[in-house]
Amino acid sequence: MSYQHILVPVDDSPISYAAVDHAITLAKLCNSEVTLVSVVSVDPYVGVDFYQVAPMITEHFMEAEASAKSRLQEIAQTFDREGITVQSKVFHGSPAEGIIHVADEVSADLIVMGSHGRTGVKKLVLGSVAQSVLTQSPIPVLVIKHQSS
Template identity: 70%
Template sequence: MTYKHILVPVDESPISYAAVEQALSLAQELKSTVTVMSVISVDPFVGVDFYKVAPAITDYFMQAEKNAQDRLAEIKLSFDRDGITVNTRVVRGVVPSEGIIQVADEVGADLIIMGSHGRTGFKKLMLGSVAQNVLTQSPVPVLIVKV
């Protein structure tokens, strides 16, 4: 099977960069288009007195947006350097797994390559797993990269 459009969700973790490397290699082989994306997650301050922390919330989201844009621009250069067509996207205000599946649908991705931290047991139960959620909910194949 050949994959024409690969989606690569990234965050600031080293495992994301391992997924980027895998996507870069596969995209070169298959002459695929790649979309690299980041999700700025739902409000981490839910339940906090809004009027006391409004400036902190604004600063948090502005910094998160800047960090995501900077990260995507850096990654885009790797694909550009190798002549691979690449697009970037930032999705805001959604649960990461939902944002990933939404973008996969919007761009017509036929493969998602993403990293997994490999949490198990109690950590997985408490923290959830974005990779696990995408794997079980995605209508397209998902390649999980672990280090």
């Protein structure tokens, strides 16, 4: 099977960079185009006094977006050096929703993403973006698992 367009969700975690390495290998083997996506999460604080926290939230989102764009640009250069066609997108919203949305938007036929491998209470409290994407995605998802040392 050959993949024409690979979506690679990235954040600043080491497992995200491991997924990037796998995506580079696959893209070279399949001569695939790649889209990188970074999701800037929406404000989880519903019901707080907007006028008191608005300046802090605005500053936080501006910093998060700038960081995401910088990270995407840095990673895109790695794909460029390998001769792989790459584009980058920033999505605002929940991570799983953003990944699924962008995959559809760019007509990706594979998602390559990292998973921290949380279990038990940590998974329950923190959720699992990879698990959500796996259950919601209509296209194949390659999950690169965290390797403990």
